């Protein structure tokens with residue numbers, strides 16, 4: 604399993620759009636499905652989000668700044684943000700509920716939970732592969 608797949612998918616969820624690479628849903632799904640039951644629970648999804656937050660929080664102050672997020676994006680994808688990528692500051696703004704310009708673990712997990720709810724189209728409390736693939740497809744589209 605590619606350990607880079609996990610932050611990639613959570614990063615995509617967080618930012619509300621996909622990174623440049625085409626989604627490898629199979630691989631990303633497997634990396635989140637910790638108990639291998641073929642579906643991703645809210646617990647598994649939240650754990651993946653926490654792990655992603657820890658990776659982005661380079662100075663371990665419990666907050667993720669735009670600079671940290673941009674650096675994490677570059678480390679994960681191996682490339683600098685492209686011109687038409689949404690700037691990290693914009694991504695943070697989308698989920699920054701107290702508006703201080705940095706992301707706390709709480710803000711991040713709230714955003715992840717709301718992404719989960721959006722992708723769980725049959726509302727059974729789990730994400731199946733189809734739902735994750737469909738979520739990816741929806742995220743590819745511009746709002």
Ligand SMILES: [Ca+2]
Pocket residue numbers: 635636637638639640641642643644647
């Ligand atoms: Ca599972």
Ligand SMILES: [Ca+2]
Pocket residue numbers: 699700701702703704705706707710
């Ligand atoms: Ca904040």
Ligand SMILES: [Ca+2]
Pocket residue numbers: 722723724725726727728729730731734
């Ligand atoms: Ca579901």
